[in-house]
Amino acid sequence: MAELAQLLEDWEPVIGLEVHVQLATATKIFSPSATTFGAPANSLTDPLVMGMPGTLPVFNRSVLELALRLGVATGSQIRSKSRFARKHYFYPDQPKGYQISQFDEPLCENGHIDVILAGAVKRVKLERIHLEEDAGKNTHVGAVSHVDLNRAGVPLVEVVTAPELTSSEEAAEFMRSLHRLVRWLEISEADMEKGQLRCDANVSVRLRGEDRLGTRTELKNINSFKFVQNAIDHEIARQLRLIDSGGQVQRETRLWDATLGQSAPMRSKEEANDYRYFPDPDLPPLVVDGATMANILRALPELPAARFERYQKMQNLSADDARTLVGDRALADYFDTAIKARPGDTGRTIANWMLTELLGALNAGGITVAQSPMPPERLAALVVLVETGVISGKIGKEIFEESYRTGEEPAAIVQRRGVQQISDEPLLTAIIDSVVKRHQKQAEDYASGKDGLFGFFVGQVMKETQGRANPVMATELLHKRLGR
Amino acid sequence: MSSSPEFWTVTDTVKRVASGEISAVRAVNTLISRITNLDRELGAYLSTDETGALRDAAEVDRRRKENIPLGPLAGVPIALKDNLVTRGIPTTAGSKILQGWVPPFDATVVEKLRAAGAVILGKANLDEFGMGSSTERSAYKKTRNPWDTSRVPGGSSGGSAAAVAAGLAAASLGTDTGGSIRQPAAFCGVVGLKPTYGRVSRWGVIAFASSLDQVGPLTRTVKDAALVLQVIAGHDLRDSTSLDAPVPAFADAATGDVKGMKIGLPKEYFEGAIDADIRAALDRTIAALKDKGALFDDVSLPHTKLALPAYYLVAPAEASSNLARYDGIRYGKRAEGTDLLDVYRKSRGAGFGPEVKRRIMLGTYALRSGYYEAYYKKAQQIRALIKRDFDEVFAKVDVVLTPTTPTVAFRFNAKATPLDMYLGDIFTLACNLAGLPGMSVPCGISSDGLPIGAQLLGKPLDEVTVIRAGSAIEAAVGLGERRPAGIGGI
Numbered sequence: 010m011a012e013l014a015q016l017l018e019d020w021e022p023v024i025g026l027e028v029h030v031q032l033a034t035a036t037k038i039f040s041p042s043a044t045t046f047g048a049p050a051n052s053l054t055d056p057l058v059m060g061m062p063g064t065l066p067v068f069n070r071s072v073l074e075l076a077l078r079l080g081v082a083t084g085s086q087i088r089s090k091s092r093f094a095r096k097h098y099f100y101p102d103q104p105k106g107y108q109i110s111q112f113d114e115p116l117c118e119n120g121h122i123d124v125i126l127a128g129a130v131k132r133v134k135l136e137r138i139h140l141e142e143d144a145g146k147n148t149h150v151g152a153v154s155h156v157d158l159n160r161a162g163v164p165l166v167e168v169v170t171a172p173e174l175t176s177s178e179e180a181a182e183f184m185r186s187l188h189r190l191v192r193w194l195e196i197s198e199a200d201m202e203k204g205q206l207r208c209d210a211n212v213s214v215r216l217r218g219e220d221r222l223g224t225r226t227e228l229k230n231i232n233s234f235k236f237v238q239n240a241i242d243h244e245i246a247r248q249l250r251l252i253d254s255g256g257q258v259q260r261e262t263r264l265w266d267a268t269l270g271q272s273a274p275m276r277s278k279e280e281a282n283d284y285r286y287f288p289d290p291d292l293p294p295l296v297v298d299g300a301t302m303a304n305i306l307r308a309l310p311e312l313p314a315a316r317f318e319r320y321q322k323m324q325n326l327s328a329d330d331a332r333t334l335v336g337d338r339a340l341a342d343y344f345d346t347a348i349k350a351r352p353g354d355t356g357r358t359i360a361n362w363m364l365t366e367l368l369g370a371l372n373a374g375g376i377t378v379a380q381s382p383m384p385p386e387r388l389a390a391l392v393v394l395v396e397t398g399v400i401s402g403k404i405g406k407e408i409f410e411e412s413y414r415t416g417e418e419p420a421a422i423v424q425r426r427g428v429q430q431i432s433d434e435p436l437l438t439a440i441i442d443s444v445v446k447r448h449q450k451q452a453e454d455y456a457s458g459k460d461g462l463f464g465f466f467v468g469q470v471m472k473e474t475q476g477r478a479n480p481v482m483a484t485e486l487l488h489k490r491l492g493r
Numbered sequence: 494m495s496s497s498p499e500f501w502t503v504t505d506t507v508k509r510v511a512s513g514e515i516s517a518v519r520a521v522n523t524l525i526s527r528i529t530n531l532d533r534e535l536g537a538y539l540s541t542d543e544t545g546a547l548r549d550a551a552e553v554d555r556r557r558k559e560n561i562p563l564g565p566l567a568g569v570p571i572a573l574k575d576n577l578v579t580r581g582i583p584t585t586a587g588s589k590i591l592q593g594w595v596p597p598f599d600a601t602v603v604e605k606l607r608a609a610g611a612v613i614l615g616k617a618n619l620d621e622f623g624m625g626s627s628t629e630r631s632a633y634k635k636t637r638n639p640w641d642t643s644r645v646p647g648g649s650s651g652g653s654a655a656a657v658a659a660g661l662a663a664a665s666l667g668t669d670t671g672g673s674i675r676q677p678a679a680f681c682g683v684v685g686l687k688p689t690y691g692r693v694s695r696w697g698v699i700a701f702a703s704s705l706d707q708v709g710p711l712t713r714t715v716k717d718a719a720l721v722l723q724v725i726a727g728h729d730l731r732d733s734t735s736l737d738a739p740v741p742a743f744a745d746a747a748t749g750d751v752k753g754m755k756i757g758l759p760k761e762y763f764e765g766a767i768d769a770d771i772r773a774a775l776d777r778t779i780a781a782l783k784d785k786g787a788l789f790d791d792v793s794l795p796h797t798k799l800a801l802p803a804y805y806l807v808a809p810a811e812a813s814s815n816l817a818r819y820d821g822i823r824y825g826k827r828a829e830g831t832d833l834l835d836v837y838r839k840s841r842g843a844g845f846g847p848e849v850k851r852r853i854m855l856g857t858y859a860l861r862s863g864y865y866e867a868y869y870k871k872a873q874q875i876r877a878l879i880k881r882d883f884d885e886v887f888a889k890v891d892v893v894l895t896p897t898t899p900t901v902a903f904r905f906n907a908k909a910t911p912l913d914m915y916l917g918d919i920f921t922l923a924c925n926l927a928g929l930p931g932m933s934v935p936c937g938i939s940s941d942g943l944p945i946g947a948q949l950l951g952k953p954l955d956e957v958t959v960i961r962a963g964s965a966i967e968a969a970v971g972l973g974e975r976r977p978a979g980i981g982g983i
Contacts (some may be wrong), residue, residue: 056598060818062586063578063600063697065732093816095859099837106817154833156822285860287869290703290811292733 016249020214023222024180024241025172027421028187029165030197031143031205032075038142039066039109044164046203050157058162060104065291068093072164075196076116076140077297077305079166080311082194083135085120089297093140093289098282101156110167112286115139116295117305122170123314124186125332126179130314133183134171140295141165160204172211172222177241181234184307189313193338209234212244213258223248224258228272230265240265244272286388314339324348324356339378349383351393358392366409383413390480391419398479406426433477434486437470439489443481444469455491466491498523499660500976503569503717510568512573513557516815517550517568521612524570528614528661535980536636537646537656539575539893541615542582546570549612556610566724567610572662575616575651576623577708578602578697586699587621587631587649591825592725599730600697602666602708602725609724614662619647619653622816623670623701625649626917628677629905630848638680639977640943644902648675653711654681659980664712664721668698670705672897672921675933678711679897679946682935682972684963685711687719689954690928691736693722696728701813705735705804705925709753715934715963718878719743722956738954747964752786754962757890761797762920767899774937774945774970775896781969782894782962790890794882799875800923803916806859807871812849813856819844851911880927892962895920897933899945906960920948929954934963935972942978 037044040057057064080087094112117138124131145161147154168187174180188206199206208231213223217323226248232241243265248258262281263272311319313335320331333455334341344363347357367388370383389414395405400423408419408428431437444466445452455462470483498506498520509515525543532538553568573579576586578596580603585591599607606613620630628636628651636651638644639659646655650667654677657665667674669687678685686709693708700706710721723744728737758779763772779789821827821840828839845853859868885895897920908914924931931955933946947966951959 026900033917056596059823061578061596061598062584062591062594062699062818063596063598065696065734067731067733097814097815097817099820101822101833102821104818104823106820107814283862285814285857285865287810287814287860287865290734291700 013246013249016253018251019216020173020233020249021217021219022241022245023172023213023215024174024177025211026168026170026174026180026183027209027211028168028184029143029207030079030168030187030191030199032072032164032166033195033197034069034071034075036069037346038069038072038140038164039102040162042162048159050155051159052166058104058158060106064493066109066289068292068295069164072140073295073297073301074305075164076138076166077301078194078196078309079168080120081140081302081305081309082115082190082389083117083120083122083138085117085135085138087297087302088114090114090294091116091139091297092294093288093292094286096284096286098284100147100149101154101347102158102161104145104158104161108142108144109289110141116297118186122183122190124179124183125313125314125317126182130177130318134173135297136169136170136171138166141167172213172225177238177245179420180210180241181238183483184234184237186313189336193310193313201233203322204232208237210237210241210244212248214245214252224260226260227262228265229262229275233267236265236267238321239267239270240272243270244361247272279379304452310338315339320344320356320360324360326357326360330360335359337378343378343381343385347389350386350389352382357391358396362388362392362409366406370413383409387412387418395425398432399423399429400474401430403476403481404430428477430479431474431477432482434482437478437482437486438490440473440478441470441486444473445490454489456493463487468487499527499661500713502714502885503566503663503712503720504714506569507565507567510553511557511563517557517612518547520568520683521546521550521570521614522665524661528713531659531980532661533748534637534642535639535647535655535659535661536634537583537617537652537659537661537750538572538615538635539585539587539618539631539652540583545582546612546614549607553610553612560615562933564608564610564701565720566606569611569663570614571606571611572614572617572653572665573603573973574619574665574667574700576619576668576701577603577616577666578699579613579616582616584616584699585633586623587619587633588846589632589826590819590820590821590840593826594824598603598697601694603697605727606666611724617650617656617665617667619652620649621849622699622812623649623668623673624848624852625801626676626914627905627908628652628902630846632846637906638902638935638943639901639980640682641941642979644904644943645680646684647680647902647953649673649677650685650711650958651677651760652982654683654685655679657681657683657711657713658977659869660976664710664717666708666721666725668701668706668708669925669931670701671925672898672918674709674711675897675921675924675946675948676918676930677936678718678933679944679948680902682944682975682977683713684715684718684935684967685709685933687721687924687931687955688722688726688956689736689930690925691734692726692738692930692954692956694727694732696731700811700815702808703815704811705808707925715932715960715967716744716747718932718963719747719960720740727748736954741957742811746960749785749964749968751782751962751965752890754958755790755890756757756782756787756962757790757792757886757893759768759792759794759797759886760895761893762795765919766898767896768901768939770901770937770939771773771896771899771945774939775894778947778966778970779894779935785965787962787965787971788906792886792890792893794879794886794923796882797923800879800926801919803872803875803879803926804922805855806868808874809852809856810859810869811856813853813860816845816853822823845904848911856876861943876926879923883923883927883929883950891952892958893950894962895948895950897921901939901941901943901945924950929953930959932959932963934966936966936970938972938975944972
């Protein structure tokens with residue numbers, strides 16, 4: 010059998026993702042029950058969630074606002090009139106016998122998400138983003154099954170990409186980008202461990218240069234960034250080996266088992282459900298008017314991919330630093346406030362102080378940027394003191410530590426401690442003069458070629474000034490005084 | 494006016510209870526003993542709630558004594574079709590699959606009736622989930638027509654119609670998906686009003702076909718129907734299809750004044766096979782209304798013949814979806830099985846009757862992937878055409894008059910095939926497909942001594958005109974004090 014790497018020279022993987030994102034509303038999408046995570050089983054229910062006869066869904070408008078933020082942020086076309094449809098299947102986690110979803114008239118279509126890949130941005134097309142309700146949860150204990158309907162009716166958006174990811178790395182990176190984006194937009198906590206972000210992947214392979222897609226399999230239950238990558242890698246390899254040994258990929262749904270690190274067939278195409286979609290007659294069309302759109306657009310923040318580019322171009326940041334900053338909206342917002350407090354200069358120094366001193370202190374304290382005791386304006390003021398030579402970088406770190414701890418303004422600490430750097434040329438010249446006079450012997454030795462003694466004189470000047478001498482200026486003046 | 498409350502109108506009952514002429518408890522007790530005596534044979538009720546009814550009646554009496562204002566239906570004994578959800582009172586929809594279910598909430602219409610002081614006597618029999626036209630499809634019992642106990646009361650609100658006709662309730666609520674209020678009203682000689690789609694909340698109505706279902710009153714007079722509609726109508730935030738429209742004073746419209754009213758006679762409703770007695774009754778009705786100053790116009794509703802096929806795609810499709818929730822897992826009857834699929838199969842297999850299964854199969858077929866466009870969607874397009882027919886007619890006339898049914902009440906087991914049964918509903922289906930208000934008013938008695946109903950169809954939200962025309966028919970050719978000959982007559 011040919012090696013995988015060799016097969017991949019001829020064959021190209023094609024991956025499309027279907028990602029479910031839980032929207033962070035206080036109540037369910039069609040009923041007033043709460044959406045809290047981890048509540049006692051079946052405590053977040055009501056007659057509608059239980060699927061009781063006579064109940065009717067009423068759409069929670071706050072769901073629309075969150076979904077629209079994502080729609081607009083992904084450049085999607087928003088339908089002014091979309092529709093809810095019923096998707097039928099029998100399972101105890103679905104108490105009505107159907108899930109309310111959207112089918113041929115989804116809220117958003119033809120959007121895209123910009124994925125940051127090794128410093129470059131790749132634009133991944135989205136076929137659609139639609140609204141739906143989550144199902145409940147079945148747990149099986151021996152011969153008995155338990156149903157918990159707390160999650161039933163929690164609002165979801167399903168984000169469906171075009172089949173245009175070409176590796177497991179790209180797929181995982183897409184997930185990270187989507188995760189970052191929905192958190193950035195404050196529409197979901199997107200905690201994968203709580204099932205707030207869930208991924209299914211459609212995987213196929215085709216000969217390079219071929220336009221048509223190969224037969225795909227659907228992988229379910231890949232609910233961490235790592236599993237996305239592992240499961241897709243595993244499936245690509247499985248398909249290539251199958252083809253290489255003369256077999257054919259079957260259209261089927263496979264379930265990923267993260268513990269075993271492999272997938273198993275769940276159902277074949279023939280066993281697939283006919284969902285019998287039709288427009289839900291209990292719900293009128295979902296109308297998005299101009300005023301709603303205007304509000305969404307007005308409140309939309311600058312997006313991570315745009316900031317990633319701005320930080321590199323306008324603030325001269327490295328790709329790594331820029332990526333770290335946009336990894337968390339609070340961090341990026343901190344940076345933006347800091348550079349605004351100190352206009353006219355590049356943000357590189359501020360970024361350095363944030364990523365080393367600030368993050369170090371926050372991590373040590375186990376708190377987030379949002380909880381930082383050091384506001385961005387104060388960090389910027391400290392950086393200014395260092396950059397304009399009022400204090401040295403070394404002193405700056407001490408000032409940071411004290412200001413972070415006590416909340417005192419950096420300039421005040423500098424004043425109180427008298428640690429301003431000495432950059433006064435006549436004063437430094439006088440100090441150097443007295444040092445050289447006191448060490449005539451060493452001055453003569455240096456003059457006759459003992460280069461190593463230069464450091465001795467720098468040390469003496471620093472000792473004389475308690476480390477406050479401007480080092481650049483002191484070096485320059487010493488050279489002048491010592492004759493070379 | 495009788496001194497005994499069984500045939501008092503709603504208006505009379507309210508007046509006499511309010512004046513203290515009779516206590517609500519006595520009025521309700523009279524009907525409870527009447528139910529005990531007569532309903533064994535009539536079969537109108539699936540269950541009664543005597544304790545609750547007497548408690549609510551006592552509350553009305555207490556309020557009266559303490560001069561607390563009484564609601565517009567204070568002390569009025571009412572029957573509810575058993576597909577209306579009632580807190581603490583078993584609700585079955587006439588199906589075995591819901592046997593034993595005691596709902597934890599009240600339908601909006603039930604809340605509104607209670608708030609108005611109405612006293613709920615019990616739950617009336619129906620065809621299972623409202624699927625039928627004779628109440629023969631109830632999984633529990635047979636309801637007889639009080640005019641002739643060898644005949645059906647109509648359906649699916651057969652229990653509601655029979656109870657009111659026989660004086661076992663002052664008024665009742667039914668639901669109407671394709672004629673299920675109007676047809677039994679016609680068969681039992683009472684007034685049945687199906688409001689505009691969205692006029693009355695569907696919260697707490699056990700769904701048959703969501704885009705067609707509507708709750709309405711069955712009463713012995715047009716004014717009573719208007720009074721009850723007044724109470725149950727109105728916007729409800731719990732039903733997204735309920736209309737946010739003002740509720741006019743319906744009862745004030747029952748004036749009998751039709752002078753200058755333009756009434757359309759759609760030719761498609763008069764050309765098929767119709768009982769001669771029904772034709773004659775309609776002719777007399779038209780003549781009487783002309784005498785009162787109404788103006789008649791021959792109109793055409795060309796897509797009428799498509800109503801039946803469209804209805805039998807839309808209604809079963811929605812039903813197949815609405816009934817998917819009955820799986821025996823959370824409520825109702827669960828059959829034992831070897832695995833989940835087996836539990837589903839056995840629970841649904843034992844829980845649903847043959848007519849319900851037939852419609853679930855039809856609907857499931859119509860919604861199959863690849864068939865949706867050809868069936869459900871096509872049927873919805875036909876609905877739009879039917880609605881357009883009515884829009885065009887209502888540009889010329891105020892209201893449309895037709896027979897409610899092509900025949901009078903038929904005998905038990907008279908319909909050999911399901912299609913025979915479906916064909917009896919040809920005059921009532923279009924009203925639901927177009928979402929219009931419709932009413933059946935008694936307009937005569939056949940040579941067999943059976944009631945005949947005239948149907949009025951109005952513009953959307955124009956129940957007022959329907960009520961006005963209905964009260965004119967009632968005054969001119971109604972049944973007056975004539976009571977059923979079979980059961981309950983005096």
